[in-house]
Amino acid sequence: MNRRTTRTPWPGRLASIVALAATTALLAACGGSGGEDETDGEAAGLELVTEGTLTVCSDIPYPPFEVEDASAESGYSGFDMDIMQEIADRLELTLSVQDVSFDALQSGAVLGAGQCDLGASAMTITPERAENLDFSDPYYDSLQSLLVPAASGVTSLATFTGALGVQQGTTGQAFAEENAPDGVQLVEFPSDGELWPALQGDTIQGILQDLPVNVEHVRTDSSYVVVEEFQTDESYGFAFAKGERPNLLAAVNEHLQAMRDDGTYETIYDRYFSTEG
Amino acid sequence: MRLRRTTRRRLVRGALYAAFVAALIVVVLAADWQRFAQYFLQWDIAREQFPEIITIALKNTLVFTVVSFVGGLLVGTLMALMKLSSIRPYRWFATAYIELFRGLPALLTIFAFAYMLPIAFGVKLPFAPVGAGLLGLIVVAGAYMAEVIRAGIQAVPKGQTEASRSLGMSPLKTTFFVILPQGLRIIIPPLTNEFVLLLKDTSLLFIAGSTIFTKELTTFARDATTTNSNGTVLVMAAMLYLLVTIPLTRVVAYLERRMARAR
Numbered sequence: 377m378n379r380r381t382t383r384t385p386w387p388g389r390l391a392s393i394v395a396l397a398a399t400t401a402l403l404a405a406c407g408g409s410g411g412e413d414e415t416d417g418e419a420a421g422l423e424l425v426t427e428g429t430l431t432v433c434s435d436i437p438y439p440p441f442e443v444e445d446a447s448a449e450s451g452y453s454g455f456d457m458d459i460m461q462e463i464a465d466r467l468e469l470t471l472s473v474q475d476v477s478f479d480a481l482q483s484g485a486v487l488g489a490g491q492c493d494l495g496a497s498a499m500t501i502t503p504e505r506a507e508n509l510d511f512s513d514p515y516y517d518s519l520q521s522l523l524v525p526a527a528s529g530v531t532s533l534a535t536f537t538g539a540l541g542v543q544q545g546t547t548g549q550a551f552a553e554e555n556a557p558d559g560v561q562l563v564e565f566p567s568d569g570e571l572w573p574a575l576q577g578d579t580i581q582g583i584l585q586d587l588p589v590n591v592e593h594v595r596t597d598s599s600y601v602v603v604e605e606f607q608t609d610e611s612y613g614f615a616f617a618k619g620e621r622p623n624l625l626a627a628v629n630e631h632l633q634a635m636r637d638d639g640t641y642e643t644i645y646d647r648y649f650s651t652e653g
Numbered sequence: 654m655r656l657r658r659t660t661r662r663r664l665v666r667g668a669l670y671a672a673f674v675a676a677l678i679v680v681v682l683a684a685d686w687q688r689f690a691q692y693f694l695q696w697d698i699a700r701e702q703f704p705e706i707i708t709i710a711l712k713n714t715l716v717f718t719v720v721s722f723v724g725g726l727l728v729g730t731l732m733a734l735m736k737l738s739s740i741r742p743y744r745w746f747a748t749a750y751i752e753l754f755r756g757l758p759a760l761l762t763i764f765a766f767a768y769m770l771p772i773a774f775g776v777k778l779p780f781a782p783v784g785a786g787l788l789g790l791i792v793v794a795g796a797y798m799a800e801v802i803r804a805g806i807q808a809v810p811k812g813q814t815e816a817s818r819s820l821g822m823s824p825l826k827t828t829f830f831v832i833l834p835q836g837l838r839i840i841i842p843p844l845t846n847e848f849v850l851l852l853k854d855t856s857l858l859f860i861a862g863s864t865i866f867t868k869e870l871t872t873f874a875r876d877a878t879t880t881n882s883n884g885t886v887l888v889m890a891a892m893l894y895l896l897v898t899i900p901l902t903r904v905v906a907y908l909e910r911r912m913a914r915a916r
Contacts (some may be wrong), residue, residue: 483884545879577771
């Protein structure tokens with residue numbers, strides 16, 4: 377008897393189970409469509425993930441486009457980040473930066489999941505990517521380049537022999553695949569953080585990579601040289617979830633153009649690329 | 654109203670089942686499957702991955718796993734025997750080895766073999782960079798397996814050693830023909846576990862660099878994600894991993910049951 381009376385009578389337990397199920401349903405419903413609709417129509421129709429804030433996703437670090445910088449307002453500086461800061465200022469928004477993996481960014485997953493308003497991560501606009509992401513107007517023309525040890529005697533891609541390092545899934549890789557002479561073995565690495573030590577350890581004999589990144593290497597170690605630059609007619613764009621942020625996309629394009637017109641763009645550009653040879 | 658205890662129990666259980674099913678239905682209904690499919694399930698992207706995702710990616714993953722498993726088993730056995738040895742420097746070496754490589758993340762170990770070794774000593778490992786990456790995996794697997802194998806050897810009753818020694822077998826013969834076979838049989842479950850862990854750890858080889866022909870499943874999927882700006886191939890890779898690991902563990906469980914009966 378005693379044991380029975382101390383237990384909650386079953387209608388009470390059933391009630392708590394029903395309550396639990398109802399709460400689950402409610403939460404799921406909110407997470408689904410209800411929550412999204414509430415943010416719609418606010419902040420001048422920009423449909424921001426967080427009101428009053430421009431949330432930007434980027435794969436950091438990738439100097440000189442995005443690096444950690446305690447002195448910067450958002451905690452990050454670099455070409456992409458400075459442009460983003462300027463656009464946020466012009467939209468009267470606070471800039472908030474989130475470091476994500478390039479995979480998650482490229483797959484559209486972080487943008488689709490509503491983690492960020494847009495991606496700014498030195499991303500080249502390609503037709504394949506444009507099928508699943510919306511891109512802003514081009515904001516940077518990327519040149520590819522070949523970095524080799526100064527002592528190697530290599531003067532161009534045509535005279536290159538051995539293993540050539542490229543970054544996984546980049547336009548540099550695509551360019552190398554098309555243009556490297558026969559007999560050159562392409563080795564791909566997840567990021568520049570592996571390409572560089574691989575070159576220093578002579579696992580590979582050269583790096584085909586975006587020019588600013590290679591220039592950065594020459595600056596830190598003059599025993600390497602950029603021997604050739606390649607015009608690939610490709611440009612970087614800011615990425616948006618496909619078809620979901622037309623107003624923000626238009627606003628970003630509008631301010632990019634305004635920045636080019638009033639010279640702000642050039643100021644930022646010179647901050648990072650004027651010294652390159 | 655008083656209900657009988659069995660009735661009440663049945664009702665409570667029924668309610669619990671109902672709550673579970675309701676929660677499941679809610680989750681399924683609440684998900685935006687169309688959006689999910691847009692980002693992770695695009696059939697034409699999926700179709701483009703064949704046959705390479707099998708003939709290159711899955712094949713490499715399996716080859717790398719088997720190579721590092723066999724290598725790890727050899728290294729592990731050697732280390733286990735050294736750790737049980739009566740010669741002190743051997744014990745010291747084995748202990749240091751195990752503590753070092755069990756304590757370091759596999760990713761860092763692979764990184765060390767792929768980059769630090771060539772830079773520090775100018776050594777170029779064969780089949781670099783995959784060879785260097787595999788060596789890193791073997792070294793890590795060996796450290797884990799050494800402890801498992803040691804436990805297996807110690808689980809063989811002492812009487813087995815005494816019996817074979819008294820039959821006139823040498824200590825070496827005793828170890829290799831009497832103790833090790835019995836010890837290995839005891840540790841089949843943890844070894845299977847190690848195999849599955851290694852299968853997933855091959856995804857760390859990306860850090861060592863890869864060519865079109867040496868991509869394993871995860872690198873392949875990440876590349877395809879980058880090219881297509883879509884996560885479909887990541888989902889495909891996940892399913893392929895499960896396609897290998899789940900049947901494998903089922904088969905081993907079956908073998909274990911059979912062996913238990915045979916004994």
